[in-house]
Amino acid sequence: MARVLPSLVGLEAFESTxxxxxxxxxxxxxxxxxxxVSRHIIALEQRLGVALFARRSKRLxxxxxxxxxxxxxxxxxxxxxxxxxSLMASRGHSGALSVATLPTFGxxxxxxxxxxxxxxxxxxxxxxxxxPEPFDFAFERVDCAIxxxxxxxxxxxxxxxxGETMVAVAAPELAGRVRTxxxxxTIPLLHISSxxxxxxxxxxxxxxxxxTLKPHxxxxxxxxxxxxxxxxxxxxxxxxxxxxAELARGSLSTIFGPGVESSSAYYFVRPRRDRDHFAVxxxxxxxxxxxxxxxxxxxxxxxxxxLHRPGSDRWSPL
Numbered sequence: 001m002a003r004v005l006p007s008l009v010g011l012e013a014f015e016s017t018x019x020x021x022x023x024x025x026x027x028x029x030x031x032x033x034x035x036x037v038s039r040h041i042i043a044l045e046q047r048l049g050v051a052l053f054a055r056r057s058k059r060l061x062x063x064x065x066x067x068x069x070x071x072x073x074x075x076x077x078x079x080x081x082x083x084x085x086s087l088m089a090s091r092g093h094s095g096a097l098s099v100a101t102l103p104t105f106g107x108x109x110x111x112x113x114x115x116x117x118x119x120x121x122x123x124x125x126x127x128x129x130x131x132p133e134p135f136d137f138a139f140e141r142v143d144c145a146i147x148x149x150x151x152x153x154x155x156x157x158x159x160x161x162x163g164e165t166m167v168a169v170a171a172p173e174l175a176g177r178v179r180t181x182x183x184x185x186t187i188p189l190l191h192i193s194s195x196x197x198x199x200x201x202x203x204x205x206x207x208x209x210x211x212t213l214k215p216h217x218x219x220x221x222x223x224x225x226x227x228x229x230x231x232x233x234x235x236x237x238x239x240x241x242x243x244x245a246e247l248a249r250g251s252l253s254t255i256f257g258p259g260v261e262s263s264s265a266y267y268f269v270r271p272r273r274d275r276d277h278f279a280v281x282x283x284x285x286x287x288x289x290x291x292x293x294x295x296x297x298x299x300x301x302x303x304x305x306x307l308h309r310p311g312s313d314r315w316s317p318l
């Protein structure tokens with residue numbers, strides 16, 4: 001691919017001359033001779049194919065093209081200066097990290113734990129992006145992702161984080177009316193479209209595979225399902241991490257206790273091109289500790305009884 005970017009020295013010569021209005025003053029600021037600065041500006045104009053300066057009344061003035069270009073050049077130089085200063089100050093242990101995550105997993109599991117990552121890596125800035133589906137890292141400005149499904153992701157490497165337990169939950173008033181699987185026919189049920197077979201799999205786990213249920217409501221996301229269950233609208237099948245706080249408080253109750261292990265799992269995904277990116281490696285290692293049930297450096301984790309290896313690669317967004 002042809003080289004597009006002009007030389008950094010040429011850009012610095014252009015910016016300094018535009019700001020100071022003089023080649024000689026720019027040369028003094030940059031520690032170069034006036035002739036060298038002039039040659040760099042001429043080379044930059046030749047490379048771009050446009051004139052950046054016009055001389056009027058023995059002074060240099062930006063052309064229309066130069067005026068449009070200077071703001072972008074200044075922003076780029078300032079960004080490079082800031083990144084370099086940060087890198088030198090932290091000796092490479094800093095940076096900005098953009099993480100694509102399933103929205104409900106991000107809100108319910110990841111965000112409450114991020115303060116522990118910040119305490120360990122205070123110089124890494126995190127940007128969370130809600131992405132319910134896989135994407136191509138080659139066309140997205142994202143450093144890494146948390147994915148639910150199987151371990152395959154084109155052009156990327158995946159690390160297993162944890163499995164998932166699906167539980168049937170309802171408000172205590174509704175849950176109290178269910179003593180047998182057949183009692184589910186007497187209460188409103190909710191279906192989550194991204195987990196098409198959740199009720200069927202759950203019925204199979206309690207020995208009622210032949211029972212046919214007809215949900216009264218259908219929603220797209222776990223967050224909507226949780227709000228419906230909280231509102232006593234219906235019973236639903238939800239991941240245990242989504243409802244663990246409500247179950248602990250007693251505002252929700254499980255139906256028939258044990259849950260069903262999902263056949264898919266959560267994975268940390270990173271593009272192969274960034275396998276040595278410090279912030280990506282640090283975040284991935286921290287996720288492994290959080291999700292792996294290890295009490296490392298005082299960091300809590302996903303309860304170990306919910307860790308199960310996946311049996312298939314079915315995709316199911318949160």
